[in-house]
Amino acid sequence: MSQQSGGHACQSCQIRHLGVLARLPAEHLGQIAQTFHPHVITFGGQETLYYQGDSAQYAYTVRSGFVKLLSMLPDGRTHIVRVLHAGDLFGFEGIVGGKYAHTAMALAKVEVCRFAINELIAVKQEYPEVDSVLTQRWIQSLTKAEDMLVELGAKKTGERLGAFLVRWCETAPKGIEGWVPLPLSRVEIGELLGMTVETVSRALSEWKRQGLFQERGGFIRLPDVERLCANVCNVSVSEVLNVG
């Protein structure tokens, strides 16, 4: 089950540079401690942080691990809307309408920082540095969501999967020799990219055979990104990374 530590001091937070307080000068961290009361919580894989429609009091930042935000249709079909990395803010949409727009689940063991939405609002109003980070975040989230719209709306399965892998490897924390963690099952990749498990599996197997894709215990590697893009997406790497 989830575990909650006591109140947490932002001063000693190792990932502060990734979070929404990144630009706040260190000398203000003491002051905000009076209004801002974050808690660090740990969740195990597949545990649910909150459900779509729940009344939203808290927003979160990922400290380590990965979280998926997903939306379910009445008949049970599931779509993963976003996958969150260290430093990402989520659950903040509760500020409008008071409800969470998605269900949030830990992909594996994850550590998050939880705080009251209205406390963050207060900090945002007080400190322009926080405000500007938040503004940037929202615009980036919006742009990313809209890029994904293009992926889903205009590309076919192979192109989507290829582009996803390339982007993931660019974005995710790099391990040794290009091995990056991929904490998503085939089913989840399918739910993210709007395709079935079987289609995901077939494409990945094929690329393995062609030496374009390698996998070992939850880590993956793309030995020849250039060729993957050329073969599969029929575009250059830069085009995959730029827009859709």
Added chain:
Amino acid sequence: MSQQSGGHACQSCQIRHLGVLARLPAEHLGQIAQTFHPHVITFGGQETLYYQGDSAQYAYTVRSGFVKLLSMLPDGRTHIVRVLHAGDLFGFEGIVGGKYAHTAMALAKVEVCRFAINELIAVKQEYPEVDSVLTQRWIQSLTKAEDMLVELGAKKTGERLGAFLVRWCETAPKGIEGWVPLPLSRVEIGELLGMTVETVSRALSEWKRQGLFQERGGFIRLPDVERLCANVCNVSVSEVLNVG
């Protein structure tokens, strides 16, 4: 061609209640006139306001008519990312990265209000009322984009088209007896929903035959929304309107 009027006074703006200055008390409108210099510009149908990748100086608000934001893949495939109504803000993503993320085109004759991005930033920093409207707008845009992700990722063509029509008719300015303007061609509907013209046309024709959909000179009507949802989406109206 586009036509630009001179400087415009926010005090006399008929749609101020829809725009980002909606909550700003009238007595401040005079003050901001010193830093905030909006211009009203008119564009004809299919005219381009700006191109994806252009350096972004200005953001816009729709005053009347409709604007589409679209993204193009290198090979020419086009996806419509958003359709904007009166009051909608766009082009503001230029604040991050300095470039427009999409191409903006007028769907028919459209009147927009254009202003420098940094002027809006200044107003936002000065007036909390403007700041809070902007915050709400971004979160709503994000939520809407993510809802659309679910549409494209998890639903099939008929469901997408049905949900789109129902939502459009709920959202758009209502005309007489439920007739609503729909300024999109079949091609454009396809580009928005990730399907071909032919598929759009076939579905609409079929629904016309069944009496679920009517059309007259750019206006449409859904005589029996309840049945459309039940037949096509296999869900209730509320479910179509809520999330996915």
Added chain:
DNA sequence: CGCGGCCTTGAGCCACATCAAGACTAGTGG
């Protein structure tokens, strides 16, 4: 009247979903 856009309709095909077995892996308990 003829021309160029849109829209519609049909016929055929293909990418991808669906259905159905196995294969592999990891955890569990005797």
Added chain:
DNA sequence: CCACTAGTCTTGATGTGGCTCAAGGCCGCG
């Protein structure tokens, strides 16, 4: 240590929704 089980992944066989290609119809306009 080895069955037993359950979950995930792979692979094949089959079906079909929607794309593609191709014609023709219906405007509005010069």
